[in-house]
Amino acid sequence: MENARILVVDDDENFTLFFTEILKRHFSEVFCARDGAEGLRLAVRHRPDVILLDQQVAMKRHAMAKREWISMPKESWPTEQTYVQEIQPRLLDFKIVKIASTLGISEPYAAEIRDGRSRPHPRHWKAFAELAGV
Numbered sequence: 041m042e043n044a045r046i047l048v049v050d051d052d053e054n055f056t057l058f059f060t061e062i063l064k065r066h067f068s069e070v071f072c073a074r075d076g077a078e079g080l081r082l083a084v085r086h087r088p089d090v091i092l093l094d095q096q097v098a099m100k101r102h103a104m105a106k107r108e109w110i111s112m113p114k115e116s117w118p119t120e121q122t123y124v125q126e127i128q129p130r131l132l133d134f135k136i137v138k139i140a141s142t143l144g145i146s147e148p149y150a151a152e153i154r155d156g157r158s159r160p161h162p163r164h165w166k167a168f169a170e171l172a173g174v
Contacts, residue, residue, distance in 0.1 A: 045069040047088035049079035059092075080141045118165040122174065127165065128156060130172035142171050 044067045050056045056072050063070045071086055073079035076093075083091060118127065131139065131154045140150035143164055152158035160168065 043068050044089040045071070045086055047071045047073065047079060047082055047086065047091045049073045049076065049091065050094040051075060052094070076141050076144065080138065083137070118162075118169050118174070120162075123159075123162075123165050123168070126174045127168045127172045130174070131168065134171065139171070143167055 046063050046067050046069065048056055048059055048063070048070065050059075050072075051074050053074070056074070060070050060072055069086070069088075071082045071088065073082050079091070079093065082088075134154065136147050136151045136154060139145075139154055140147045143150070143160075145153075145160075145164075149158065153160050
């Protein structure tokens with residue numbers, strides 16, 4: 041595993057620098073991201089073998105989505121009809137990890153949503169609509 045590519049996603053810059061220096065001693069390539077969006081871009085670009093993700097980074101995205109949803113006027117929410125007819129069919133074009141990281145949800149839950157076995161909470165519909173280009 042000496043040639044492993046490692047991606048570290050953490051918003052604590054000091055921790056990231058320290059941890060990266062340790063990892064570089066043992067692995068050939070180490071990439072760092074300060075948030076989930078940057079982590080996703082680096083993961084797509086570099087295809088790391090291992091991703092070390094600070095759980096708080098993922099939870100922040102979920103908290104932001106919830107705040108956004110609470111403050112959004114109901115008229116601007118995508119409707120259930122929009123979700124079923126326009127958003128859900130397009131989710132099959134996305135990898136589960138992309139859906140999970142975009143919304144800050146677990147990959148098993150993202151798989152259930154993508155495959156139509158579960159319906160996400162309406163507060164996520166706007167993020168799904170943006171992801172799906174609706």
